[in-house]
Amino acid sequence: MENQYTPLFNEAIRVERNIAAFYALCATHFKDDQLFWQMLSEEEEHHAKVLESGLELLLEQNLFPGAILDLDTNELKATNDKLEEKIAECKEKMPGKKEAYTYALELEQASLEFFFQQTTSDKSDEKATKIFDNLVGFDKDHAQRIQDLIDTTNFD
Secondary structure, X not given: OOOOOXXXXXXXXXXXXXXXXXXXXXXXXXXXXXXXXXXXHHHHHHHHHHHHHHHHHHHHOOOOOHHHHOOOHHHHHHHHHXXXXXXXHHHHOOOOHHHHHHHHHHHHHHOHHHHXXXXXXXXXXXXXXXXXXXXXXXXXXXXXXXXXXXHHOOOO
């Protein structure tokens, strides 16, 4: 089903896949934390698949919070363009661990997933809440997990 919100969700799916790609690069470059980054990459890819498979149902049943539907598709496109540029840079020359990990934290704090977590806490529809819990990786908080990794990593 194609409607006015499909381009928005296609960009949201692209955001998830781009973040997954960045985490996969981290897994390749930072062997000490390879499993951590692989897991996050897989979870981001899962979020993209949930968005893809649930898009039609969620739109038909109007289960997305209005605030999400008000997002600007052009802003998401710009976010994706920046992400893809950063990924290309990292493929050429990966920054140091501290810079890469800090960037990952910034990604999570700014990502659509983070926005979903903020908006769904106000969503009263139980069915929608369950769907969004699945969408954000069964309520896993990537930003906190990355912050915990930063806090326990020796960057010297």
